[in-house]
């Protein structure tokens with residue numbers, strides 16, 4: 001049976017439904033939880049998050065993949081209660097957003113230690129929650145070049161992916177040659193990797209999306225909604241039409257099977273104010289109407305939001 005790890009246990013991939021493949025319940029930089037300026041009560045966090053997940057469910061959303069790595073505010077017990085109360089499947093990740101968000105304990109760890117840690121979180125559970133990670137997060141540190149630590153994390157993630165059959169999701173796909181080399185050296189087929197943030201305003205020009213896809217990798221157009229049209233756009237925003245044209249152009253090159261979409265929104269940001277007016281529900285409220293207006297049929301939309309993510313997330317035994 002095909003299966004995917006969610007925080008409430010493994011489920012058949014056929015039950016995922018519509019998947020938001022790169023999102024955050026709450027993302028913050030390591031240490032932000034120590035700054036009283038940003039403290040939120042549990043009531044505030046639930047109040048900000050539950051209505052968004054309920055709406056996601058009402059729109060037909062089935063599964064929310066939380067791409068928040070270790071050290072960035074990942075909170076599995078909280079995710080379990082959110083999932084149980086809203087009916088949205090939540091997939092949690094192991095791994096790190098980038099080497100620069102790994103605390104010193106992990107930053108000093110060997111590839112072997114990191115591999116065992118990732119495998120433990122996938123096969124035994126995260127902390128004492130009993131919830132198993134369903135995806136492995138890796139990423140490129142600020143500065144735009146893969147650091148030695150980034151490379152150790154990528155190699156450990158590749159080994160954990162080969163051992164467990166759980167896929168990898170990347171933060172950024174710039175400076176991608178060393179990443180591809182590591183995956184190939186470790187024997188991980190590139191279709192087990194979702195190369196993310198191919199579409200954001202800063203990184204899109206430096207992301208060789210068709211080169212990666214030509215080698216079998218999956219491409220994440222996963223910052224939909226971070227638009228220059230927003231009232232207070234973030235620095236990685238991009239004009240709505242430009243992102244959409246980029247995406248449609250990618251599909252037009254024959255890469256529909258390898259395309260995944262998401263909004264990378266925060267339900268309740270940690271340690272920063274977040275981006276006003278942007279939620280996971282952009283997918284239903286804006287992206288789907290834009291795709292239909294561009295002429296995509298329902299089968300293509302189902303492929304993007306259901307079939308491709310199910311294929312990606314299914315554990316390969």
Ligand SMILES: [Zn+2]
Nearest residue numbers: 022023067264
């Ligand atoms: Zn993200």
